[in-house]
Every structure is written in structure tokens, then in C-alpha cells.
Amino acid sequence: MCENRPTFITEAQVEELLTWPAVYEASEQALQSICEKRTSDSQPSAKQPPRPFVELERRNGLAFSMLGYIENYRMQSVDQGKVFDTLAHKIVTAFTKNGQLAKPLPVIIATVFLFDTMTGQLKTIVEGNGVTAWRTAGSCMVGTKYLYFDRNEKCKSDKVLGILGCGVQGRIHAIGISTMFPISEIHLWNRSVAKAAELKKELESLAGTFKSKHVKIFIHENVRDCVKTADIIVTATQSTSPILFEDMVKENVHINAVGASKDHHSEIDLKLYRNSKLYVDSWTGGKTELKSLDCPIEAEVGEIITKSKALTQNQRTIFHSLGMAVTDAVVAQIAETLYLKKKSTF
């Protein structure tokens, strides 16, 4: 039925094309668009239904279907004059034992399909592991800016970052946050120390590209030591029981909760949730996927960006980045746009 074969963009090409300023800008557009009620045809707006998933219990596997549409949005750092419309569908699996295979595979494996928004035809297939990693960090960077750095004047100086879990997500969050924000120290914890040591080495080699070039990196054998001085924390493990407790963290801390795919809230203890203000990427995700968490959700981060809800100043904040189809859509759109631009210049 399609006249042309879809374009195929590989993981390696995605890595070459994405940049942090573009991913940050796109993520902010997506988080803002999902919460805004459209009042005119030219205003950005987005929709994504709750994502269905199937569980493969015997294989420790989950598969999610994530469909999203975002229209009338701009990405100045990708194409100054263009107004984008993107229809995307990501299929993503989470097989928690993949790392233990004789030939290890990533736990998360994703593919993003981009469709023509005039005809509905499939245009482009983007290998989606990089998109998933960068867009999750992009959302947390936006959450960190609005829920932490904008919170008060004290937040303007260099900050300490704590990373719990040094896998794909822990790594990309450490890189993204340190690239875009002034981070003077990065503290790493992983269940196996060797993986934290590997990440430390990589981060040291990248320090020249970070906002604070003289960043110091530490590894820790326990979570308490890792987070005790942290201003910003990322939880990116697959732990099904709490690893982060209230008495471990600073009063004014900001936590980006990323990991543990089925029960999204299993990494953080309930008391810490209840004594923090909880924000989500989307109400759609929050109401379905945090239904079993007995703690009220304050707002979508987009509501803070658009100032339709106010942020209390001195508080602990948790940003639950549950994962949005619309952030996949915009980041895959960056890759497609830059890929086609590059191709047309040859």
C-alpha cells in the first residue's frame, strides 16, 4: 500500500543526531502541550491515551503500546521556521532478565513508528532505545528545572547529584543533567559496585562537556552515603522494594523517580512520598499507573511550566517520570528531521 518504503533510522544514527539542547526543548514542548487545553487551531496541543501493556509472567517481561499525537509545536534548535505535527507509536518491552543472557541484551527494547499526519501512512521507523533513554532524561531535566532550580534563589549555585542505579537510565540522566545544569559533584550507587565504577570512568572522560567542568565523581557502597548530600536524586533501578527512605535525604531535595517498570512507585518509601510534593509527567499516566500509591499527586509538571498551578517554595519534590508517548514522538521527530536534512545535503 505504501508507495515508498519507510525510512529506517538506526540506534547509531539516533545517537549521532540527538543533542541535549534539542531534547530539552522538545521535552518541554511535550510536557507543556499535554496539559494545555487547546483554545485556538494554531496552539500546540497533544494527546495520548493510557498505555496498554501485556505481561509475560513466566519470562519476567512486559510489553507496552504507546500512541501519541502532538501538533503545532516548534523546536527552534532543530528547525527555526518549522511548525511540527507528529503522530507516533512506540512499542517498548522490558524484560528484566535480559542482562543475564549468555549474550546480554538491554532490559528495555523499543521501536518508534512515525506516521504521515496528512495521510496516516507509515513514514519512518526509528530504533527506539536511544529515544527512550534521551527522552526520559529530557523529561527529568525539565522536571528538575521547574520543580527544583526555579524553586528558590538558593538553587542557583552548583548542586550535588545522586544517581541510584547505573544502568542505561542512570547513565543518561547523569550525562544529561550534568550537561544542562551546574553540577559540582555526582554520587553514584549501583547494586554491583563495578558498574558504578565503569560509569564514573565514563563521566570523568565526558566532564569537559559538562556545565561545571570540574565536577567530582564518587562511588558508594550504600544508598545512604550516596544521597546524603544530594540536592537532586535520580532513582533508576529495577528494585521492587524501597531503596530510598525519608531519613536518608535532605529537606529540600528534588527526586526524579524513573525506575521499576510495573510498580512505578516501588523504589521510594511511602513515608518519603507522603512528606514530599508529588508531580507527574501526565495525569493520564499518574491516574492509571500510580493508582496503587496512597499519596496525592499535586500536578503535572506542564501545569507548573504554564503557571496554571503554583509551586510551593520550600518543599521536597518528587517528579514521577512514568514515560509519555508524546515525549517519544518529539524526540523521534528530532532524529527524523535531522536525518532527512543530513541526507538531503549529500
Ligand SMILES: NC(=O)C1=CN([C@@H]2O[C@H](COP(=O)(O)OP(=O)(O)OC[C@H]3O[C@@H](n4cnc5c(N)ncnc54)[C@H](O)[C@@H]3O)[C@@H](O)[C@H]2O)C=CC1
Ligand atoms: N520512566 C520511564 O520512562 C522509563 C523507565 N524505565 C525503567 O527504569 C529502570 C531502569 O532501566 P534501565 O536503566 O534501562 O535498566 P538497566 O538494566 O540498564 O539498569 C538497571 C539498574 O538497576 C539495577 N538493579 C536491578 N535490580 C535491582 C534491585 N532489585 N535493586 C537495586 N538495583 C537493581 C541494576 O544493577 C542496573 O544497573 C527499569 O525499571 C525500567 O523499566 C526505563 C525506561 C523508561
Ligand SMILES: O=C(O)C1=NCCCC1
Ligand atoms: O516509557 C517507557 O518507555 C517505559 N516505561 C516503563 C518501562 C518501560 C519503558
